[in-house]
Amino acid sequence: MTRSIVARPGAANAGLLRSETAVAVVVFFALALLPGVASGYVVYIVPQYLLYGMLAMSLALLWGFGGILSFGQAAFFALGAYAMGLAQHWDMAVNPAYVALLISIAVGGALAGVVGYFLFSAGVRDVYFVLVTLALSIMTEQITISQSDITGGYNGMFIPRMSLTFGDASLDLSDDVPMYYTILPLTIGIYALLRWVLASRFGKVLIGIRENEDRVLSLGFRTPLYKTAAFAISGAIAGLAGALYGTHASFVSPSLAGVLFSTQVVVWVAIGGRESLLGSLLGAVGVAALSNYLTAITPEYWQLVLGIVFVLVIMAFRGGVAGALGGLTAPRRPETESG
Amino acid sequence: MQTALSVLVDSTLITFVFALAAIGLAIIFGLMGVINMGHGAMLTLGAYFTWYTTSAGVPFAVAVLLAACGVGLIGLLLEHFIIRHFYDRQFETLLLTWGFFLVSTEIIKIVFGTDLRTVTNPLPGAAHLGPIVVPAYQGVVALISLGLLVGFALLLFRTTVGIKIRALVQNAEIASLLGLNVGQAYKLVFVTGSAAAGLAGGLISPMLSVDPYIGNVFLVRSFFVVIIGGIGQVLGGTLVGSFLIGGSETLFALVSGQVVAQTIVFALAILVLRFRPTGVLRAE
Amino acid sequence: MAELLRTAGLSKRFRGLIANDAIDFALQSGEVRCVIGPNGAGKTTFISMISGHQTPSAGRIFFRGRDVTGSSVTARAQMGIARKFQTPSVFDRLSLHANLELASLGKRSTAAERQTRITEVLDITRLAPFRHLPASVLSHGQRQWLEVGMLLANRAELLLLDEPTAGMTAEETHATALLIRRLADAHHLSVIIIEHDIAFIRDLKAPVTVLHLGRVLMSDSFDAVAENEQVRSVYLGQG
Numbered sequence: 001m002t003r004s005i006v007a008r009p010g011a012a013n014a015g016l017l018r019s020e021t022a023v024a025v026v027v028f029f030a031l032a033l034l035p036g037v038a039s040g041y042v043v044y045i046v047p048q049y050l051l052y053g054m055l056a057m058s059l060a061l062l063w064g065f066g067g068i069l070s071f072g073q074a075a076f077f078a079l080g081a082y083a084m085g086l087a088q089h090w091d092m093a094v095n096p097a098y099v100a101l102l103i104s105i106a107v108g109g110a111l112a113g114v115v116g117y118f119l120f121s122a123g124v125r126d127v128y129f130v131l132v133t134l135a136l137s138i139m140t141e142q143i144t145i146s147q148s149d150i151t152g153g154y155n156g157m158f159i160p161r162m163s164l165t166f167g168d169a170s171l172d173l174s175d176d177v178p179m180y181y182t183i184l185p186l187t188i189g190i191y192a193l194l195r196w197v198l199a200s201r202f203g204k205v206l207i208g209i210r211e212n213e214d215r216v217l218s219l220g221f222r223t224p225l226y227k228t229a230a231f232a233i234s235g236a237i238a239g240l241a242g243a244l245y246g247t248h249a250s251f252v253s254p255s256l257a258g259v260l261f262s263t264q265v266v267v268w269v270a271i272g273g274r275e276s277l278l279g280s281l282l283g284a285v286g287v288a289a290l291s292n293y294l295t296a297i298t299p300e301y302w303q304l305v306l307g308i309v310f311v312l313v314i315m316a317f318r319g320g321v322a323g324a325l326g327g328l329t330a331p332r333r334p335e336t337e338s339g
Numbered sequence: 340m341q342t343a344l345s346v347l348v349d350s351t352l353i354t355f356v357f358a359l360a361a362i363g364l365a366i367i368f369g370l371m372g373v374i375n376m377g378h379g380a381m382l383t384l385g386a387y388f389t390w391y392t393t394s395a396g397v398p399f400a401v402a403v404l405l406a407a408c409g410v411g412l413i414g415l416l417l418e419h420f421i422i423r424h425f426y427d428r429q430f431e432t433l434l435l436t437w438g439f440f441l442v443s444t445e446i447i448k449i450v451f452g453t454d455l456r457t458v459t460n461p462l463p464g465a466a467h468l469g470p471i472v473v474p475a476y477q478g479v480v481a482l483i484s485l486g487l488l489v490g491f492a493l494l495l496f497r498t499t500v501g502i503k504i505r506a507l508v509q510n511a512e513i514a515s516l517l518g519l520n521v522g523q524a525y526k527l528v529f530v531t532g533s534a535a536a537g538l539a540g541g542l543i544s545p546m547l548s549v550d551p552y553i554g555n556v557f558l559v560r561s562f563f564v565v566i567i568g569g570i571g572q573v574l575g576g577t578l579v580g581s582f583l584i585g586g587s588e589t590l591f592a593l594v595s596g597q598v599v600a601q602t603i604v605f606a607l608a609i610l611v612l613r614f615r616p617t618g619v620l621r622a623e
Numbered sequence: 624m625a626e627l628l629r630t631a632g633l634s635k636r637f638r639g640l641i642a643n644d645a646i647d648f649a650l651q652s653g654e655v656r657c658v659i660g661p662n663g664a665g666k667t668t669f670i671s672m673i674s675g676h677q678t679p680s681a682g683r684i685f686f687r688g689r690d691v692t693g694s695s696v697t698a699r700a701q702m703g704i705a706r707k708f709q710t711p712s713v714f715d716r717l718s719l720h721a722n723l724e725l726a727s728l729g730k731r732s733t734a735a736e737r738q739t740r741i742t743e744v745l746d747i748t749r750l751a752p753f754r755h756l757p758a759s760v761l762s763h764g765q766r767q768w769l770e771v772g773m774l775l776a777n778r779a780e781l782l783l784l785d786e787p788t789a790g791m792t793a794e795e796t797h798a799t800a801l802l803i804r805r806l807a808d809a810h811h812l813s814v815i816i817i818e819h820d821i822a823f824i825r826d827l828k829a830p831v832t833v834l835h836l837g838r839v840l841m842s843d844s845f846d847a848v849a850e851n852e853q854v855r856s857v858y859l860g861q862g
Contacts, residue, residue: 146598208725211714220700220729307441314434
């Protein structure tokens with residue numbers, strides 16, 4: 001039997017969540033100080049990892065807390081990046097990058113909502129849903145390849161760094177430090193937003209659906225609506241992360257929509273700990289950072305190790321790294337009264 | 340300029356290729372209900388084993404059979420050490436077999452390298468049947484594919500082994516009470532499905548350039564073939580599903596180009612999945 | 624007492640097999656009724672049609688005077704018709720508190736109301752010591768009570784219990800009878816129970832409806848039913 005974090009909403013979980021919150025505060029504080037102590041390359045690359053983390057959190061919401069596995073989050077991510085890429089050609093009074101961000105969120109959410117409702121309302125779940133998301137990922141990749149007039153096809157699209165505009169003032173994010181301090185707060189914001197969502201009535205029902213959907217249905221909840229909403233939220237966040245990634249990395253190509261990247265997200269979340277937002281975030285950051293470092297040295301062996309770790313995690317460590325650690329910090333059980 | 344006839348021939352040949360690729364999954368997923376996301380990897384392994392042995396001088400037909408055995412063996416190990424502990428947990432099986440894909444792909448890259456490999460067509464040339472021109476190798480593969488489907492269908496419905504397997508699939512508990520060794524039966528089915536995938540990979544290898552991801556083209560499509568054809572309907576379902584997923588893509592591609600055709604077929608497959616989850620053929 | 628539930632001519636056919644045959648049934652508000660009958664008598668099918676998990680082939684179902692024959696499971700759950708399945712279906716990995724909280728979220732309420740309700744339900748089901756433990760630590764019988772508790776937290780008015788004492792020890796069975804009595808007498812719930820355990824039914828002191836081959840054989844007090852010749856032969860004949 002695996003020792004996994006039980007996400008227990010309500011008083012019982014307060015101890016555990018308080019510890020995750022404590023860890024999160026420490027982590028974000030450390031991240032805020034990072035540019036002061038780290039080299040230029042680190043300041044450049046960490047925001048990208050944070051955006052992967054944002055993408056991972058979107059999957060954690062859906063899978064870790066809703067029990068809905070998706071192999072297609074990359075599709076929303078890529079669409080967001082392409083939207084940001086297209087925005088560079090727009091001539092408008094408002095900062096086109098802002099519009100691109102809004103579009104990414106809206107389109108990601110709407111697309112996920114429509115597809116989600118279409119499938120969940122018919123009871124398409126579990127494996128069948130996974131297959132459909134896999135197919136959608138492939139379709140998105142194909143579309144981005146084929147519509148090369150718009151997307152640049154295989155060659156991809158170059159995307160300039162956006163600027164933040166406040167009225168007449170504007171801050172160009174071409175430098176890594178201002179970019180870092182734009183993406184970090186957004187990541188923290190999304191984390192806080194998702195924590196809030198999970199603590200709400202909606203979040204509790206979602207967790208119930210993960211645990212026993214039939215029981216939730218029989219209690220009078222219209223579960224397809226909740227699942228659709230979860231998918232829509234995750235699609236919107238993935239779209240946002242993608243748009244930011246596009247402007248940060250300054251480049252997007254069809255492989256960002258593809259199956260291999262989509263399933264990488266699943267690997268990050270599984271290893272980091274799917275039932276922990278912070279675990280998923282750090283799982284993405286950690287694995288991506290290690291990949292970046294080790295791929296230069298030994299790509300196949302690293303990917304092989306990663307694959308083996310993934311299999312081990314699924315077999316024996318359902319809670320991922322966060323679960324393994326969380327088991328060590330679980331609150332003591334209260335004494336039971338007699339009678 | 341393609342004539343209608345040649346298009347039909349192409350479409351038919353593709354249908355049989357897809358059917359061949361899907362047989363392994365029709366057995367493992369369609370029959371046993373095990374979500375094998377490593378199906379594509381098994382095809383890839385079959386292709387690489389075939390390439391390796393033919394490069395060493397082994398005759399093609401023998402190479403393909405060796406590949407089938409090799410992949411069957413790998414399937415046995417996979418089942419014994421991992422899969423059999425998770426038969427009642429679909430999600431875990433899905434992820435574990437996906438992990439198998441990740442691991443085996445990297446091992447292939449390490450052992451065989453990432454360059455594109457070619458397997459020489461053992462039967463070049465074409466047969467001319469009246470106005471129809473059929474590439475010889477593709478024609479033989481189509482026949483093998485049909486033969487395998489019919490063979491498996493007969494095996495399942497006309498032999499004692501087949502009847503026992505079908506009983507097992509319906510209700511493992513009762514089957515074991517009736518004296519069927521459930522563990523062994525599951526192993527047998529899983530190994531057969533793996534070997535079939537390996538065989539398919541080997542047979543398909545001369546038609547495409549072999550790279551570590553060659554099998555994945557068939558992964559999602561094979562699932563759709565099995566689901567849309569109808570789970571458990573090994574003969575008719577696989578054929579109908581293969582046509583709808585594979586053959587029709589060729590037809591669509593005439594008007595709209597390859598990529599759009601693929602997208603249309605996937606979209607249609609999703610629609611069918613949503614509206615008729617038991618498959619296109621009426622269940623028995 | 625007002626009439627809570629009524630079925631008129633309720634029938635269910637499965638491809639030639641008649642599971643329920645024109646059943647007329649009425650339950651008053653606050654009443655407890657046991658439904659018994661040999662295997663295959665159609666008891667579970669009957670319950671399934673009331674909860675909405677099966678659609679009738681013919682007949683109507685009225686809840687509080689309203690025709691609910693076409694309503695979905697979810698709609699009926701929201702009206703207060705709650706089904707408890709034979710195998711306990713709770714959220715094993717969540718604490719009892721979380722289980723009950725989720726159940727109570729199904730109906731409109733404030734957080735304070737929910738807290739009160741949860742405490743109340745834990746009290747009624749005698750499960751308060753386990754409030755913050757995961758449901759997986761409970762015994763089989765206790766999980767059944769938790770599930771009943773969840774239906775209470777969900778503001779159920781009509782409980783449909785399918786063999787609630789299956790797998791329970793003798794003490795647990797007795798405690799279950801007391802629980803159901805409390806629910807009906809003190810909390811005005813109405814309960815239909817499918818049961819086989821004669822001691823439990825006797826303990827419950829509730830009227831009994833006997834089903835046989837999909838039809839109502841008789842409906843009377845436990846003692847009257849126990850002495851009835853036809854009922855005895857139906858049970859013995861099936862043995």
